[in-house]
Amino acid sequence: MSSSVSVANENGVAVVTIDNPPVNALSFHVRKPLHEALAALRDDPAASAIVIACAGRTFVAGADITEFGKPVEQPELRAIIVLLETFPKPTVAAIHGTALGGGLELALGCHFRVADRSARLGLPEVKLGLLPGGGGTVRLPRLVGAAKALGMIVSGTPISAGEAKAAGLADAVFDGDLLAQAVRFANEMADRGGPFVPVRDRNDRLAGTDLAAFDAQAAELARKARGLEAPLTCAEAVRNAITLPFDEALAAERQLFLKLVSGDQSQAQRHLFFAEREAAKIPGKDLQKRRIDRVGVIGAGTMGGGIAMAFANGGLPVTLLETSEEALRRGLATIEKNYTVSVSRGSLTDEARQQRLGLFKGSTDYADLADCDLIIEAVFEDMAVKREVFGKLDAIARPGAILATNTSYLDVDAIAASTSRPGDVLGMHFFSPANVMKLLEIVRAEKTAPEVLATITDLARRIGKVAVVVGVCHGFVGNRMLSARGAENEALLLEGAAPCQVDKTFTDFGWPMGPFQMGDLAGLDIGWRNRRARGQTAVIADTLCEQGHFGQKTGRGWYRYENGSREPIADSEVEALIRAKAAELGIAPRAIGADEIIERTLYPLVNEGAKILAEGIAARASDIDVVWVNGYGFPIGKGGPMFWAGLEGAGTIVERLEYWHGQTGRAIFEPAPVLRRFAETGSWDEAGGAR
Ligand SMILES: NC(=O)c1ccc[n+]([C@@H]2O[C@H](COP(=O)([O-])OP(=O)(O)OC[C@H]3O[C@@H](n4cnc5c(N)ncnc54)[C@H](O)[C@@H]3O)[C@@H](O)[C@H]2O)c1
Numbered sequence: 001m002s003s004s005v006s007v008a009n010e011n012g013v014a015v016v017t018i019d020n021p022p023v024n025a026l027s028f029h030v031r032k033p034l035h036e037a038l039a040a041l042r043d044d045p046a047a048s049a050i051v052i053a054c055a056g057r058t059f060v061a062g063a064d065i066t067e068f069g070k071p072v073e074q075p076e077l078r079a080i081i082v083l084l085e086t087f088p089k090p091t092v093a094a095i096h097g098t099a100l101g102g103g104l105e106l107a108l109g110c111h112f113r114v115a116d117r118s119a120r121l122g123l124p125e126v127k128l129g130l131l132p133g134g135g136g137t138v139r140l141p142r143l144v145g146a147a148k149a150l151g152m153i154v155s156g157t158p159i160s161a162g163e164a165k166a167a168g169l170a171d172a173v174f175d176g177d178l179l180a181q182a183v184r185f186a187n188e189m190a191d192r193g194g195p196f197v198p199v200r201d202r203n204d205r206l207a208g209t210d211l212a213a214f215d216a217q218a219a220e221l222a223r224k225a226r227g228l229e230a231p232l233t234c235a236e237a238v239r240n241a242i243t244l245p246f247d248e249a250l251a252a253e254r255q256l257f258l259k260l261v262s263g264d265q266s267q268a269q270r271h272l273f274f275a276e277r278e279a280a281k282i283p284g285k286d287l288q289k290r291r292i293d294r295v296g297v298i299g300a301g302t303m304g305g306g307i308a309m310a311f312a313n314g315g316l317p318v319t320l321l322e323t324s325e326e327a328l329r330r331g332l333a334t335i336e337k338n339y340t341v342s343v344s345r346g347s348l349t350d351e352a353r354q355q356r357l358g359l360f361k362g363s364t365d366y367a368d369l370a371d372c373d374l375i376i377e378a379v380f381e382d383m384a385v386k387r388e389v390f391g392k393l394d395a396i397a398r399p400g401a402i403l404a405t406n407t408s409y410l411d412v413d414a415i416a417a418s419t420s421r422p423g424d425v426l427g428m429h430f431f432s433p434a435n436v437m438k439l440l441e442i443v444r445a446e447k448t449a450p451e452v453l454a455t456i457t458d459l460a461r462r463i464g465k466v467a468v469v470v471g472v473c474h475g476f477v478g479n480r481m482l483s484a485r486g487a488e489n490e491a492l493l494l495e496g497a498a499p500c501q502v503d504k505t506f507t508d509f510g511w512p513m514g515p516f517q518m519g520d521l522a523g524l525d526i527g528w529r530n531r532r533a534r535g536q537t538a539v540i541a542d543t544l545c546e547q548g549h550f551g552q553k554t555g556r557g558w559y560r561y562e563n564g565s566r567e568p569i570a571d572s573e574v575e576a577l578i579r580a581k582a583a584e585l586g587i588a589p590r591a592i593g594a595d596e597i598i599e600r601t602l603y604p605l606v607n608e609g610a611k612i613l614a615e616g617i618a619a620r621a622s623d624i625d626v627v628w629v630n631g632y633g634f635p636i637g638k639g640g641p642m643f644w645a646g647l648e649g650a651g652t653i654v655e656r657l658e659y660w661h662g663q664t665g666r667a668i669f670e671p672a673p674v675l676r677r678f679a680e681t682g683s684w685d686e687a688g689g690a691r
Contacts, residue, residue: 005033007041013186014047015179017054023061024054026102028073035075038083049090049186052110053179058097059119060106065128068261068270077102077134078254081109085198090189094182095119095170098158105134108143111196112189114172114182115161121169122158128273129230129266129637133257137237138249139199143168146209146242147217153234154221168205200246209242227510228637229265264647268639272629275622275640279468282457282619284450290400292459296321296372298389300331300362303406304378306434309335312359313435314463319361319368328362335360338435366396373398374459376428378406381530386410387418394419402452404428405443409475409530412445422447426456429476431631432522439631440465441476466630471617477609477627480617481641484608486515487668488600490540494582496589497597499558500570505597510635515601516558517568520551524558539581544574599656604668606645607657610675613684621684642684650679 004027008015016037020030041047054060063077084091084106093099093107096116104121107113115121123132123140131137132153141149144167152159164170174181189196218235225231233256240249260266296319297308308318322328339356342348361368369375375397377389386405393403403425405415416425427443440460444453453469460467470477492502503514519527519541528545531538544557551557552566559568582589609624618624625640638644645653654671661669677687 004030005037007037009046010051010179010183011187012047013049013051013183013190014041014044015051015053015183016041018052018060019055021056023058023098024056024103025062025064026060026077026106027064027067031075031077031080032073035080035083038080042083042087047089048190049092050087050110051092051094051179051182051186052106053094053182054096056097059093059095059099060103061098062101062103062124063134065270065273068128069267077105081106081135084109085200087111087196088194090186090194090196092182092186092189094178095121095161096178098122100158101125101132101136102134105132105136105139108136108139108199111198112171112185113164113169114174114178114185115164115170116178117161117173117175119161119164120158121161121164122156123153124156124158126154126156126230126234127269129228129263129269130260131230131234131237131253131257133253133261135200135250135253137234137253138241138246140169141206141238141241142199142202143205145205146214146238149241150214150217150221150235150238153238154231206242211242214239214242226512227635229263230260230269233260265637268637268643268647271622271639271643272625272636275620275626276466278620279466279623279626280457280461282453282469284454285457287451287454289451289455289458290373290402292316292373292402292455294319294372294374296369296375297378298369298375298393299378299380300328300334301378302432303430303434305331305335305338306432306436307376307378307406307428307430308360309338309356309435310430310463310465312356315359316463317359317361319363319372321363321366321369323364325364328364332360332362366392369393370396370398372401374402374404374456376404376406378430381408381410383410383414386415390415390418390425394421400424402426402455404456406430408479411474412443412472413447416445416447423449424452426452427472427476428456429478431478437631438464438466439478439627440467441478441627441631442467442469443472443476444469445472466626468623468626469619470623470627471615473612473615473617477612477618477624478631480612481605481608481624481628482632484668485601485605487604487666489515490538491664492592492597492600493540493578494585494587495592496582497592498570498575498578500568501592502597502601503568505594506601508594509598509602510637512633520557520559520561520568521566523551523553525550539585540578543577543581600660602641602644603653603657603660606641606653607668607670607672607675609642609645610672610678610687614672614674614688645675645678646682650675650682654679 004020006017018024018030041050091110092112093110094114096119099107099121104123123136125132148167161170161173165173172185221235222232237253237256240252294317295311297304298321300320300322308320311318322331339353343350343353375393379385379389405427412427416422426445426448429441431437431439442456457467499516503517506514524541524545549556552561555561560571612618621642624642628634628640629636634640654676657669657671674687678684681687
């Protein structure tokens with residue numbers, strides 16, 4: 001017997017224990033001894049029943065995803081399940097922690113499932129662009145019905161043990177010693193006697209399925225899938241479970257799984273899964289962290305309020321500072337309103353709302369920040385104001401407190417220099433709305449101490465953020481690349497494209513919205529103010545702003561919005577304005593295709609990413625992908641801009657950038673040397689991006 005699987009006899013029941021830390025993944029070195037152990041136990045008269053359990057903190061939490069895309073070493077999970085289904089004596093899965101993916105499929109191969117009350121059960125494969133490929137789509141519906149199974153498989157969200165019991169997935173839920181109770185349960189089942197019907201043969205639940213209602217549910221899911229294949233394929237597999245005999249549906253599931261696993265989308269989603277874990281690996285991550293028990297936030301505007309909520313949601317007390325009682329009251333009222341909306345939507349209990357509101361302390365006096373372990377400023381984007389704030393913080397913050405700026409663009413080294421403790425200063429660039437958006441760019445300034453970086457990276461995880469460490473430059477990774485993406489927007493319009501046409505190219509690509517819709521949502525006045533501060537102009541956007549068209553908040557921007565609706569309506573006056581400006585500049589309109597729009601927006605995005613890598617502003621290409629998927633809505637099925645560059649063909653990107661560089665002479669099109677090397681080597685690491 002290997003160390004990964006052991007067998008013990010407890011009161012005549014064979015307890016098979018899987019021990020493969022940290023999450024008991026079904027790696028080859030588990031599957032092989034598990035299959036051998038079960039094969040030996042099947043006809044062993046000394047065992048009247050079998051319990052499959054796990055050591056450590058959880059039941060099997062999934063397949064070993066490092067094995068995906070590689071030749072599978074036998075036995076596969078499916079063979080283990082087939083073997084289990086031939087058992088003449090009862091088999092029981094004893095579930096604690098989480099039974100996820102292949103783990104739940106293994107449990108579905110047993111006659112019975114018993115669970116600890118705190119356990120969670122689910123099939124999250126869809127989140128990796130896959131479907132449960134070990135019979136999950138065919139067996140789960142037989143226990144919980146097609147509609148429930150579809151919901152679970154397409155959302156990928158696990159359910160509680162209690163819900164599993166109510167749905168028919170778990171046969172018993174236990175408090176206390178799970179193993180002892182699982183053994184007792186197994187003995188009772190053995191005493192009761194067979195025949196023990198495997199899940200594959202339990203057809204009653206499916207027989208009454210309303211196929212029309214199922215199809216309607218699947219169509220609704222398809223509408224929300226926004227170009228992702230996996231949710232639709234999951235629905236197809238569950239439908240097969242209803243309409244085809246078990247073995248045919250199982251074979252079809254296999255084919256659908258193979259199609260997904262070799263497709264670009266799943267590769268992209270698996271790339272992102274690893275990329276997020278990789279992003280957490282920073283130099284100094286094992287250093288002793290500083291304690292963060294209370295957070296101070298300066299500025300209770302759009303960002304400050306959201307940042308304060310993000311910490312309160314993570315259970316941390318927050319002191320919120322404003323310049324006046326009036327501004328403070330407004331900020332706190334917005335926070336209270338946001339929580340009340342969550343309660344009315346059912347996403348928060350009233351008790352949790354009260355508890356979170358209880359974590360806020362408002363102040364207009366800097367001295368009240370003296371007991372904070374971390375202080376984040378979210379005041380106006382103005383270097384003089386920021387330096388003044390940091391000067392004051394330097395005077396009152398306790399020694400060892402971490403001082404952070406939420407600046408979008410400004411030089412964090414210069415901000416740090418306005419204190420006597422630049423080692424304690426860094427950027428924490430949240431995204432709006434900060435209590436919702438997952439991304440946090442952690443900006444490492446020149447003098448930021450390694451343990452400060454490590455502390456904030458840990459803290460980000462504590463409040464549920466996906467953190468990426470970036471270096472100092474104008475706009476860091478995200479906003480700097482966003483500028484490159486949008487640099488040609490006005491030129492495209494002047495040359496003949498309409499805002500809705502550009503936006504449609506983006507949504508067809510898989511973005512939640514295009515750049516003009518995004519501008520209207522964020523407010524066109526923000527860019528206008530930035531341009532004026534930097535002495536820049538944008539011929540059409542400036543004119544719109546001069547006319548008071550700031551986007552959704554004024555009901556007009558690139559689009560029209562009627563009666564407070566967020567639905568953009570193409571605005572013929574804006575289109576006439578564009579044509580008039582083009583005529584003034586002597587630009588004749590021409591037809592512009594989707595390919596050209598992508599070449600002039602997304603190719604510069606990739607190119608800027610390559611420059612960022614070369615400068616060491618991002619440590620890895622995959623960090624850039626994490627930023628773009630979590631902060632800007634880059635479609636997950638394409639894996640982020642740097643991964644997508646490989647799918648698109650870096651050679652093509654270089655060639656088309658050269659073409660546009662020749663046409664326009666604009667620097668954003670000049671291919672970065674790292675991008676050229678990527679085109680030659682196919683690897684960002686080899687291209688010289690990784691340090
Ligand atoms: N809005 C966004 O989408 C976004 C996203 C990321 C980062 N940021 C950055 O966050 C910062 C704040 O932006 P915002 O959109 O929340 O602005 P905002 O205008 O909504 O809020 C700024 C708040 O700071 C307060 N304030 C100004 N000076 C202060 C001082 N000296 N002491 C205390 N409070 C002061 C103001 O009263 C105001 O309530 C900026 O640096 C901005 O670049 C904004």
